[in-house]
Amino acid sequence: MSIVNVMWAGGLPFASVHKVHCQIISQIDSALPVKTWLLQGSASACQENMGAAREWNLASARLKGRHFWRLLKPWMHSRFRRALLDDEARVVLLDGIGVVRTLLPVLKSLPHVRVVVVFHGATRFNAKSKQLLRDFPSSRLVLAAVSETLAASLQDELGVQVTALRSAFDPVAFQSRLVTREEARARLGLPQAGVRIFGAIGRLVEKKGFSSLLEAFAIAALDQPDWRLVIVGEGPARRALEARVAQPDLAGKVMLAGHQEDVVKLYKAFDWVMIPSFEEGLGLILQEAVLSGIPVLASDLAVFREQLADVGWYVPAGETIAWSEAIIRASLAQTDAVSAAQYQALAPDEAWVSFCRTAQGLISGGK
Structure with missing residues (x-):
């Protein structure tokens, strides 16, 4: 059997x-x-x-x-x-x-x-x-x-x-894999101090919204020489993203870090994680960021509100000006307070217990 x-x-x-x-x-x-x-x-x-x-x-x-x-x-x-x-x-x-x-x-x-x-x-x-x-x-x-x-x-x-x-992670097991901010930045080749680093993770495909994120970041970071955007992932949209990143308003401000085998360990490299997706079934990146203690700025999708309720920071998907304004607001926020509120809303311990119980029921036939 x-x-x-x-x-x-x-x-x-x-x-x-x-x-x-x-x-x-x-x-x-x-x-x-x-x-x-x-x-x-x-x-x-x-x-x-x-x-x-x-x-x-x-x-x-x-x-x-x-x-x-x-x-x-x-x-x-x-x-x-x-x-x-x-x-x-x-x-x-x-x-x-x-x-x-x-x-x-x-x-x-x-x-x-x-x-x-x-x-x-x-x-x-x-x-x-x-x-x-x-x-x-x-x-x-x-x-x-x-x-x-x-x-x-x-x-x-x-x-x-x-x-x-609803997919979930064992919080203890997940957090035990995280490396320090210093090590995470070193692995990604990022400066240790003096910069504010926004991260985004996912397949480089249209539905993930990275093209519109670049446009928003270009506006928000226009007078911010010490801001950086790091996009981790690979996919068919890489060439188009590379062309946009090479333009003067983004030159030197954006890193396309490619696929990283151990990206789940590296969230602490970022000050914020941004998820500009147009659609998601769940969005594991959101959970991973919150579990890592990093605040999340995400598209206003029902599946994200399901997880973070009223403490999530949401922006209409694809709306460049709204995203640029939200990035500026995020740069001024107390990140520790935001991440703590999002962690409490996600309730990872309870979510993991619920996931385990449901998964066991599905496999055993108990539902």
């Missing part, structure tokens, strides 16, 4: 998904084996230790049944079915709708298997996907989302129950 954890792929685009699944798996009885499948990519590309993983190395066209691969769907389903039986799967954890479309038709024919689907962000459901979920025996299927905001949205769209499994 085992739990099979099925994920789409390894690599940076899936880093937050890997993190959440590791959190869930940490709540499973250690005597119960967990077997991870990656439909694409390698386990070595995962940012978290997923343990031993079966790498299927399947092309997207094959997984999605495009072109002539549609004819081979029965053969692929047979392979998956055989592998699930060989792994003695009793609970299967699925990563979002893409994996659902691939595996749920197979799992329907295995009545002894329970299925838990975890949604990590905004999801596009076509009619076929909705029907696939609705037709699966409800006694064997649990849908979960990584925030209450996302769970409510999905539940309205699908017309079926979606459990809120």
